[in-house]
Amino acid sequence: MSEFVSALGFGVVTAAILAISAVGFTLQFSVTNVFNLAFGSVMTISGFVAYWLNQLGLDIWLAMGVAALCGGLLSLAINELIYGPFIRHGLNLFGMVIVTISVGLIADHSLQAVVGPSFFSYNAPAGKAVNLAGFVLTRQELIIIGIAIVLTGLVQVALQRTRTGRAMRGLSVNPALARGCGVPVRRVIAIAWFVSGVLAAVGGVALFLDISTFTATTGSEFLIVIIAAAVLGGVGSPRGAILGALVVGIVTEVGAAYWNPELKDVLAFGVLIVVLLVRPQGLFSQLATERALAR
Amino acid sequence: MSAATQYYIATILVFICVDVIASWGLDIQFGVTGVLNFAYILFQAFGAYVAAVLSLGSSSANGGFQHYLVGLTLPFPLPILGAMLAGAGLAALVGLITLRRLRSDYQAMVMLVISVVATIVVTSSIGLFNGSAGLSLIPNPAFTWGSFSRQTQTWFFVGFCVACMLVVGLFMYALVYSPFGRLLRGVRENEAGIEAMGRSATRARLQVFVIGGALAALSGALLAEFIGAWAPSEWLYPETFVFFTAVIVGGRGSVSGVALGAALVGVGVQQAVQYLPIGSDPTVLAAMEWIITGLLTLAFLWVRPQGLLPERRRRLSRRTRPEMNATALEKAIGT
Numbered sequence A: 001m002s003e004f005v006s007a008l009g010f011g012v013v014t015a016a017i018l019a020i021s022a023v024g025f026t027l028q029f030s031v032t033n034v035f036n037l038a039f040g041s042v043m044t045i046s047g048f049v050a051y052w053l054n055q056l057g058l059d060i061w062l063a064m065g066v067a068a069l070c071g072g073l074l075s076l077a078i079n080e081l082i083y084g085p086f087i088r089h090g091l092n093l094f095g096m097v098i099v100t101i102s103v104g105l106i107a108d109h110s111l112q113a114v115v116g117p118s119f120f121s122y123n124a125p126a127g128k129a130v131n132l133a134g135f136v137l138t139r140q141e142l143i144i145i146g147i148a149i150v151l152t153g154l155v156q157v158a159l160q161r162t163r164t165g166r167a168m169r170g171l172s173v174n175p176a177l178a179r180g181c182g183v184p185v186r187r188v189i190a191i192a193w194f195v196s197g198v199l200a201a202v203g204g205v206a207l208f209l210d211i212s213t214f215t216a217t218t219g220s221e222f223l224i225v226i227i228a229a230a231v232l233g234g235v236g237s238p239r240g241a242i243l244g245a246l247v248v249g250i251v252t253e254v255g256a257a258y259w260n261p262e263l264k265d266v267l268a269f270g271v272l273i274v275v276l277l278v279r280p281q282g283l284f285s286q287l288a289t290e291r292a293l294a295r
Numbered sequence B: 001m002s003a004a005t006q007y008y009i010a011t012i013l014v015f016i017c018v019d020v021i022a023s024w025g026l027d028i029q030f031g032v033t034g035v036l037n038f039a040y041i042l043f044q045a046f047g048a049y050v051a052a053v054l055s056l057g058s059s060s061a062n063g064g065f066q067h068y069l070v071g072l073t074l075p076f077p078l079p080i081l082g083a084m085l086a087g088a089g090l091a092a093l094v095g096l097i098t099l100r101r102l103r104s105d106y107q108a109m110v111m112l113v114i115s116v117v118a119t120i121v122v123t124s125s126i127g128l129f130n131g132s133a134g135l136s137l138i139p140n141p142a143f144t145w146g147s148f149s150r151q152t153q154t155w156f157f158v159g160f161c162v163a164c165m166l167v168v169g170l171f172m173y174a175l176v177y178s179p180f181g182r183l184l185r186g187v188r189e190n191e192a193g194i195e196a197m198g199r200s201a202t203r204a205r206l207q208v209f210v211i212g213g214a215l216a217a218l219s220g221a222l223l224a225e226f227i228g229a230w231a232p233s234e235w236l237y238p239e240t241f242v243f244f245t246a247v248i249v250g251g252r253g254s255v256s257g258v259a260l261g262a263a264l265v266g267v268g269v270q271q272a273v274q275y276l277p278i279g280s281d282p283t284v285l286a287a288m289e290w291i292i293t294g295l296l297t298l299a300f301l302w303v304r305p306q307g308l309l310p311e312r313r314r315r316l317s318r319r320t321r322p323e324m325n326a327t328a329l330e331k332a333i334g335t
Helices: A002-032 A041-056 A058-089 A093-114 A139-161 A163-173 A175-180 A185-211 A219-231 A238-258 A260-279 B001-032 B040-055 B076-096 B104-124 B149-174 B179-189 B192-198 B199-225 B239-250 B257-272 B282-303 B322-333
Strands: A131-132 A137-139
Touching: A002 A058, A002 A093, A002 A139, A002 A163, A002 A219, A002 A238, A041 A058, A041 A093, A041 A185, A041 A219, A041 B040, A058 A093, A058 A185, A058 B199, A058 B282, A093 A185, A093 A219, A093 B104, A137 A139, A137 B001, A139 A163, A139 A185, A139 A238, A163 A175, A163 A185, A175 A185, A175 B149, A185 A219, A185 B076, A185 B282, A219 A238, A219 A260, A219 B104, A219 B282, A238 A260, A260 B104, B001 B104, B001 B149, B001 B179, B001 B239, B001 B257, B040 B076, B040 B104, B040 B199, B040 B239, B076 B104, B076 B199, B149 B179, B149 B199, B149 B257, B179 B192, B179 B199, B239 B282, B257 B282
Parallel strands: none
Antiparallel strands: A131 A137
């Protein structure tokens, strides 16, 4: 029983990290329909920004804040300088997937050429362990869970209550109509990329804290799990992404406790494939039609 | 010519044959039909594995230092044919799961996921595939051909690879110019139109999935028999991207173009990197290969999306309106 509870605790931490990243991934996708496979690279590069600041003596949570800003700007820059021009150049949805893979590979390997193949870790104490109704979590893990709740909650509220949030939802349902109603499309898309980058950076730093050692490709390797969570919830639905993150996080950690830990990701993907066979549009998405790129 | 130079040239030639065959297989799927198979490398790896276990003999041989399934010693062309059959079978299985019900953008994602899962399963199950160590001592069939020197026998194997490439090339031309090839281009350019004419786009996709799977397996089998080893770390999912780049650089749907692209991207980039003034740190060199591959893809998608040797645009006849075809094609590929 205690084994199950502690596995559940790990699962919630993994789910929190996944939720931050998956919401960022899916929010951007719902607005622009660009399946951004360079998302993991934004996570890694921001994670390394936090690492360098941390090495200079900055507290890891402050470093995470600065990295979040960098991640947002990086994500925005990638869209303004590469994706945007390619979309306006007339590339279709699948062409854009290839473009995002290229950008991801270039970014990852440029970073690798700079930092080398070695392992890195932050200089941050995990903090005292806290016992919460049977869950034993470190202070660090509790902060990560808190950040996840606050950030995903903020995104939800912003999507429902603010003008920009409504414009994003409008763009994701019907870009032409949204444009016709006077939504400043380019600005809203830019905001979506920025927010996505911020969430990627926070998710990246949280991930690196959680798994304690990382390399130049850790973010891109984790991206597959993020995609599994996002697709599970229905790509383009932030609420679905949170649920998908919970399912994937808990299934993988509980699976790791009772089965082969090396195969824990296989379980997540198994869940994903079964869900997609039963419900091809994901758990929450209503849209099952082909969608066009928002320009 | 010294033995080392000869071996170098033979290796380059075999790699070119392997990359060209594999790129053609992907071209049928991605270039001609428009199926985005991000798990493509999986079929090459599977072909290599099957060819290995069909020629290695029982796994207790050599002191049983490596574990694998089956373990037969079949005579020469059978391991390769078996690999092709197995590749086609695996492709049919994956295709049946992914191609029938899923939306096409989900299909691409699920392929990516399958490719990653396969690597995890292979590296963590030692009994099945000998884990991350992979297989070694895979016999080269040419080393049993007559009583010649190893060098001559290596050249025999090069000849065999070139012959395979030529046969696959002829097959590609026959396929692309056949009515079936027309159907495939139809699926790429106007799926609804194909369905309206009573043909099943899903069925066509499944068919190219199987054909491509067999070709990928063939290329993997040739590679494994030449280098004599098989390890899952050589077949990670980004490797698929090299073939995508080859197809894009060469020209989607163009048989000769893709062959050129495969030679340039698969082998050319790797060789060229060694002459760059960036030192000889293996990490930097490997990183540079990927960076150049990525930049090549971006550059071609921007400047010349039709590739070096573009697919020839087919027109119905001079009396129909030819501009209809050209614009429809452009719209469909998104150039």
